[in-house]
Amino acid sequence: MSVERRPPPLETRPLLEQSPPSYHSTDDATSPITPNSPGAGPPLLNRFSRIELCWILLGLWSGVLLGAFDGTVVATLLTPIGSEFEASNEASYIGTSYLLSVCCFTPLYGRLADILGRKGAMLLALSLFGTGTILCGMAPSMKALLVARTIAGMGGGGITVTDLIPLKQRGLYQGVANVLYGLGAALGGPIGGWANDNFGWRSAFYLQTPVLIFSFVTVALKVNIRLPDEVQNQKLSDKLRRIDFLGSITLVGAVGCLLLGFDIKSTEDLQWKDPAVVGCLIASFFLASLFVWVEKYWAAAPVMPLRLITQRTPMAVSISNLLLSMSVFSMLYSAPIYFITVRSKPSAVAGLYLLPHSLCIPAGSLFAGWFMRKTGKLYSLTVIAALMTLFASLLASCWTRYQLPFHFWLDLLPQGLGFACFITTTLIALIAGVRKEDMPIATGLSYLFRTTGQALGVSLSGAVLQTVLLQSLRARIRGPGSEDVSYTSQTNYHSAQIIPSLDHHLREAAVDSYADALRVVFICQSVVCFLGFLACLPIRESPLP
Incomplete structure (x- = not known):
């Protein structure tokens, strides 16, 4: 009785060769072994020279460095940004809005890469991240800044594609990526602080533009990854069904409502029994329950498989x-x-x-x-x-x-x-x-x-x-006029830098x-x-x- 052999899952198939190209002695000293050469093995989906692979990874890794740089830049700038807008009590939203957006869109990029291709998904991510970052520097108010950070997070969830390198070699490449991540994170704090002290906090966002442009151009020109035929020829409707839109929305809604309930309770000095706080917490519980139901019974490719x-x-x-x-x-x-x-x-x-x-x-x-x-x-x-x-x-x-x-x-x-x-x-x-x-x-x-x-x-x-x-x-602040300098007033303590x-x-x-x-x-x-x-x-x- 013959046993049918199933093809490996799409996500586990590396898009690049299993090892760097081997070279043999010919008139062209740099020509790689072709799929038909002796000992070349089965035909490979994508073959690149070392130079081409370096350009591809350079475009991807510049995005890794930029994402890490942006994270520590924003962490350093929370106080000056909150002070300028007289909204220090809302400064934590700057990080939350970005991270919630990343949380929502990161699971989707794996499926988007099958629809748009690896280059298309990367360019979309860089475009959203770049647009959001530039809008952060132009933001006229705290609300506009939060919207801009949300847009940046929509791109931040997909500025790397992890299936380009085979698992056998991924440890080495991931080590290099981690070094660049650490370098970006290390530079973000001091450079962001220096830019704020000398040119204002907006300049820290504009400083990221050259790296963004370099990464975008490199990906556009050098990343030409061919997808497996079974993915390339799949119907668009089948690809869309594999994207767990409802699961992602309910997950982010549940987390977002939970955070909003805690935030408005503290920033607006409300009681726990206030309808706004209770409403947010009830909505969070409802959406969390709906998320579990969606993942168990509805989603074809759940973002969080319960099994x-x-x-x-x-x-x-x-x-x-x-x-x-x-x-x-x-x-x-x-x-x-x-x-x-x-x-x-x-x-x-x-x-x-x-x-x-x-x-x-x-x-x-x-x-x-x-x-x-x-x-x-x-x-x-x-x-x-x-x-x-x-x-x-x-x-x-x-x-x-x-x-x-x-x-x-x-x-x-x-x-x-x-x-x-x-x-x-x-x-x-x-x-x-x-x-x-x-x-x-x-x-x-x-x-x-x-x-x-x-x-x-x-x-x-x-x-x-x-x-x-x-x-x-x-x-600590009592006596006549103490309410005028209370943190809940619209004066001094909404600006931490006035201390x-x-x-x-x-x-x-x-x-x-x-x-x-x-x-x-x-x-x-x-x-x-x-x-x-x-x-x-x-x-x-x-x-x-």
Whole structure:
């Protein structure tokens, strides 16, 4: 009885050759072996010379560098942007709007790449990201800026295509990409702060334009990837059915309503029983329930397959990635606020404090890859990495106004190093713990929980900061006229950068209030980190080939 052989899943087929081209001695010293040459093996879908492959990767990796650069730039500029628009209480929305948009569109780009082709999907992502970034620099108000960040996030979810490189070589290429990501993240803080101090915060967005143009032109001219015939010849209606539009919308709606409920409660100083707050939380619960129903019964290609996430290792990896991403991005956006408001540092210096954290990302990722390759193990490193992240949050919760500057540099090191190791080992644990045909879905699942955690971390830490800050200011500023300088008024404390110009009494009250509020944020980070540590413990140690 013959057994029918099924073709491999579309997402697992690499679009480039399995190894760099081999060269043989001919009159043309650079001519690669053709598919019909002896020992060439089966015909390959795409063949490129080393130079062509370098150009392709250069176009893709410039997008990786730019995305990392943009993230730390915005984290450094939250305070000056909020101050200019007199809306410091809404500053966390700048990060949340971008990350929510990324969360929504990242799962869709894999399917869009099958419809538009790899070049079309990349150009669409770069166009949206570039348009949103330029509009950020032109924004006349906070609301316009939030819309622009949402547009940028629509592109930020697709500025890399991960299936160009075969799995056997992907570790090396991912290591180089991680180095560039760390470089972009390291440069974003100090360059963004320097641009703000010398030319205004808008210039930090305009500075990204040359890299955007270079990446767009390189992709347009050099990325010519042919898709497999079964994908290329598939009907458009069949391709569209594989895009989980309803699942993505309900997921983002559930997360967005949850964040909005917490945000308006804190920024507008409302009670928990206020109809607006209750309405947002009820809507979040309803949309979350609808999302589960859609993923289980409706979606042909669900963005979050329930059959996969209910398994032990995928569930542990997903929850721990969600929680640790919340903690790390809370730190990424809260630490610059601490340095500007409590330590009275300019934006450029505040950005420099993030430098060790950013440089540890590629170092931690490369170390984790080397460790797993050397030992074939990942569980012990995963647990240690989670503890390092927790340790950094505990150190931050002990910061004082009079602490020596080098402490801040050293205290952020364990988190950057630990988180980089953690996301690397848990991704490999997830891939090693599922069937081969589920590997692409598992990878997307990891990124989905990570981006959701990033959005939650930025928004919820901002909500905690505003709530505690308001209470602390009211406790410290009493007497006649105290309401005039309350954080809820439309005057002084909507602009954090006005603190140095206040009278001594008000300045001390403001600085102490920010210190108290940020300490609570860092303590909450520690609690979330501890929960993330507990969540990673059930991860199984799978054999690593």
